[in-house]
Amino acid sequence: IAGITQAPTSQILAAGRRMTLRCTQDMRHNAMYWYRQDLGLGLRLIHYSNTAGTTGKGEVPDGYSVSRANTDDFPLTLASAVPSQTSVYFCASSRTVTGELFFGEGSRLTVL
């Protein structure tokens, strides 16, 4: 059982480049989320999707975009990466809009 798969596991990126972090779940969960984790700041919500075809902004959405074309996939795009977007990014899903989230293993992104 894969659960949530994120790719890439890690990436070093030059500032100004475009980057898409991929997230796929096989649990048929309705809701999906993207969080970033920074030392001392915990997990902060970037964007979310309550169901396929809908998305919403979280606490720190600036510089990021998402799409939810189907139930399984929820990619996160950085249109023009900046060093402050250096972080570990976690994708998560939940069956409904509850607090019981299932997380992927994370994507470590370094922007130079």
Place this chain on the structure above:
Amino acid sequence: GQQLNQSPQSMFIQEGEDVSMNCTSSSIFNTWLWYKQDPGEGPVLLIALYKAGELTSNGRLTAQFGITRKDSFLNISASIPSDVGIYFCAGQLRKDTDKLIFGTGTRLQVFP
């Protein structure tokens, strides 16, 4: 935005000791959850609490939903080396509606 104050920030304990950590807020929450993150992995749900005063156990872990609904506590009894990791509290202001707000985490180190 909303903040959850989680303490302590870190703990260094000896194997066999009991551990207590807590999470407080100035806002009333309707759901409290506790997650654990092992090194290099995504957070995993430990315990979910849905009613004020609720006390729930999961093996050696016990969590409580504070009676004021503004706090929650997690206790680990007889710690073992595999308890090492970061523990996050998370709260949901309105069940099934609002997104989770995460605390900043408690880093636990267990020495043999």
